[in-house]
Amino acid sequence: xxxxxxxxxxxxxxxxxxxxxxxxxxxxxxxxxxxxxxxxxxxxxxxxxxxxxxxxxxxxxxxxxxxxxxxxxxxxxxxxxxxxxxxxxxxxxxxxxxxxxxxxxxxxxxxxxxxxxxxxxxxxxxxxxxxxxxxxxxxxxxxxxxxxxxxxxxxxxxxxxxxxxxxxxxxxxxxxxxxxxxxxxxxxxxxxxxxxxxxxxxxxxxxxxxxxxxxxxxxxxxxxxxxxxxxxxxxxxxxxxxxxxxxxxxxxxxxxxxxxxxxxxxxxxxxxxxxxxxxxxxxxxxxxxxxxxxxxxxxxxxxxxxxxxxxxxxxxxxxxxxxxxxxxxxxxxxxxxxxxxxxxxxxxxxxxxxxxxxxxxxxxxxxxxxxxxxxxxxx
Numbered sequence: 033x034x035x036x037x038x039x040x041x042x043x044x045x046x047x048x049x050x051x052x053x054x055x056x057x058x059x060x061x062x063x064x065x066x067x068x069x070x071x072x073x074x075x076x077x078x079x080x081x082x083x084x085x086x087x088x089x090x091x092x093x094x095x096x097x098x099x100x101x102x103x104x105x106x107x108x109x110x111x112x113x114x115x116x117x118x119x120x121x122x123x124x125x126x127x128x129x130x131x132x133x134x135x136x137x138x139x140x141x142x143x144x145x146x147x148x149x150x151x152x153x154x155x156x157x158x159x160x161x162x163x164x165x166x167x168x169x170x171x172x173x174x175x176x177x178x179x180x181x182x183x184x185x186x187x188x189x190x191x192x193x194x195x196x197x198x199x200x201x202x203x204x205x206x207x208x209x210x211x212x213x214x215x216x217x218x219x220x221x222x223x224x225x226x227x228x229x230x231x232x233x234x235x236x237x238x239x240x241x242x243x244x245x246x247x248x249x250x251x252x253x254x255x256x257x258x259x260x261x262x263x264x265x266x267x268x269x270x271x272x273x274x275x276x277x278x279x280x281x282x283x284x285x286x287x288x289x290x291x292x293x294x295x296x297x298x299x300x301x302x303x304x305x306x307x308x309x310x311x312x313x314x315x316x317x318x319x320x321x322x323x324x325x326x327x328x329x330x331x332x333x334x335x336x337x338x339x340x341x342x343x344x345x346x347x348x349x350x351x352x353x354x355x356x357x358x359x360x361x362x363x364x365x366x367x368x369x370x371x372x373x374x375x376x377x378x379x380x381x382x383x384x385x386x387x388x389x390x391x392x393x394x395x396x397x398x399x400x401x402x403x404x405x406x407x408x409x410x411x
């Protein structure tokens with residue numbers, strides 16, 4: 033394995049010391065090392081991966097130096113536009129070093145949402161005309177690959193990618209951990225909201241721990257999973273999936289269980305929900321200020337006023353709670369006012385970081401999940 037210190041020092045020796053991106057579980061050790069050892073102005077956790085490419089481009093324009101953009105391979109979709117219309121040699125010809133975690137690599141067991149992305153990871157780079165190397169797990173070989181990448185970027189001004197397999201980087205534990213002292217766990221908050229729902233209500237839950245904790249709650253209660261659409265991929269798009277259902281099923285309340293990182297990733301979607309004004313739409317954001325599923329790297333979730341943002345774009349109402357008592361009270365109000373709430377309504381639930389070590393994953397396939405929900409919606 034490569035030690036994170038070795039990797040970052042080799043980049044620094046090549047005058048590369050600016051980082052931006054969205055954390056990934058395969059890159060959590062390197063991201064943690066960067067967070068602890070790189071100045072905050074030179075390590076920016078962005079709303080989405082495309083924004084990180086924009087930041088690296090701006091950094092290059094200001095300094096003439098090469099920036100690093102880190103991401104999971106699921107983020108390739110978000111970077112295609114800026115790669116094709118900003119950094120490409122036929123447009124502005126701006127060099128950027130991409131670090132891409134290769135989830136779902138063919139031949140390596142992974143979750144369903146990563147399988148297709150794993151198959152097309154290098155193919156997308158090929159189509160975009162981006163040179164790449166699969167980073168070696170041996171430091172001497174990795175050093176040569178870094179040198180090759182830097183040489184290519186400086187000579188051509190083009191983007192270069194280092195594709196990172198599982199277990200490439202040695203372990204490193206984040207030291208500068210941002211903590212909060214909110215008493216409520218995300219799992220307990222999810223259980224509390226789910227228990228307050230009506231029998232006809234539907235949930236669209238976002239990727240990561242939220243869908244996993246909702247699935248386990250249903251299993252523990254002996255309930256089926258037909259009311260829940262578990263968005264195991266497509267980070268940031270759960271709110272629009274929920275909107276699509278809410279606009280067609282006026283007789284059902286549709287709950288979007290969202291995370292702070294996912295909400296921020298495509299925050300413009302809030303404005304679309306508000307403009308369409310579905311009365312049966314309830315948007316619950318479980319906010320712990322962290323990308324909890326990929327190493328606990330911070331988001332700006334607890335540094336911004338999400339209810340104020342929702343009200344500003346046109347949500348009919350927006351609330352924030354941070355204890356179980358406050359949450360139960362607010363849910364009771366929402367349930368007692370109308371059988372179908374005058375939405376859209378946003379409810380922010382501030383929770384502490386972390387999850388159970390033995391938290392499982394959905395045992396149904398995505399297609400089984402889809403078919404069960406569609407049958408439920410037909411009733």
